[in-house]
Amino acid sequence: MELLHNKRRLSSPSSAVADLALASPSSSSSSIPSSSTSLSSPRSVSVSLVNQQIQNHSHSHNHNHNHNYTHTHNKIHNHPPNLTTMGGIAADVFASSPPRPTNLPTGTPTPPPEPMSEPYHGYSFPHNRLKRRLTHPNKTPLVLVSCGSFSPPTSLHMSMFSVAESYAERTGFELVGSYMSPCSDTYGKSSLVPAHHRINMCRLAIEQTNSNAMIDDWETLRRDEAGRPVYTRTADVLKRLDEQLNDVLGGIQTLDGTFVRARVMLLIGADLALTMSDPKVWAPADIDVLLGYYGAFIVERPALCATQDAIQPLKKYHGNIMVVPSFQNDVSSTKARAQIRNGEVAQDLPRSVYDYIKLHHLYGSAPPKDRHVDKNGKPDLEMVSPRLPVASHR
Ligand SMILES: Nc1ncnc2c1ncn2[C@@H]1O[C@H](COP(=O)(O)OP(=O)(O)OP(=O)(O)O)[C@@H](O)[C@H]1O
């Protein structure tokens, strides 16, 4: 498929900066809408950070949530978020977020021409690891969605879920599901290996790290009328996941038996957040949807950018942003690919992912000398590196 223009890079070497008028011209989901109505402007408050002063949120605004979050499904009632605070961590994300509209926002960009839930051969929405019932009272069910290239998935991609989960659960949330949504092959990044390899590697990474994340390969399967893969913007990915979880599956059951909508939020690194204030990379209407309506957990990535630089331009959305502290690291897919090309062992990859790369000669890797494969030629999952931190909620 012809890309309409090249990927544009910001200063950050591995930030996501594909300029996204790049996929099929025939798909309206593939181009940045030129204009749209904005969502109601969120109140501007400080971004949640660890050690921020504990705030007590007794929730006079819960009425808004109740009113605005009624579900078409009869069983669903909004469960008002009760922002508990524990361990000295503030939980102001809901307290400060705008009332959520009943339906998806009018500012939502032009939807794709085909139904967003169009079934593809062999595809079904994954929910096997979705926790369908809350285990704690007064918590808001949270689903985190990590959209990325995952070319290849690194140990940091996997631990992002667990650090965000630990952070979220000290707030008013209970994590009920985590999704990895690999982007389509049409995303303009030359480093992408074909989607089936990226999906296989994500699967291996999940197994190896004992993660509860699910892979939603819908982005990689979407096709236009001519059968060509199309790019899906991240705002549309979240809208569809929201529909699947809350409208199709019916939401999450609370301890008192009622059903509430899960809060869907984006999980990204600070380098990607840095690109979000660039309208050539993200349509402002999409940012309204992603940060104004859904919200994001932004994991610090100090090796690539200063967190402040990333979030300061997004200050009108701060009530919907949680900044998750991370440790100093230079882990990236770019670094892993360079190591593989140079014949070095890529330490930051789950071992099974590394073996898969060698087995399939991806990223210019030489054939493996020391194959850790079973008798069927599949990577031997026993040959694994030490386990990474894992999500603990199931
Ligand atoms: N070490 C890290 N710390 C924080 N966030 C990360 C880290 N690695 C990846 N991410 C985030 O994970 C998401 C998906 O990233 P992606 O698959 O593009 O990996 P990447 O390492 O940034 O890739 P590349 O190096 O190929 O540009 C992005 O939001 C990115 O910011």
Ligand SMILES: NC(=O)c1ccc[n+]([C@@H]2O[C@H](COP(=O)(O)O)[C@@H](O)[C@H]2O)c1
């Ligand atoms: N306008 C958009 O929807 C937009 C812009 C840039 C990146 N992204 C997404 O961000 C994710 C990460 O991208 P990178 O691999 O470039 O870091 C990908 O899933 C990509 O599709 C979306």
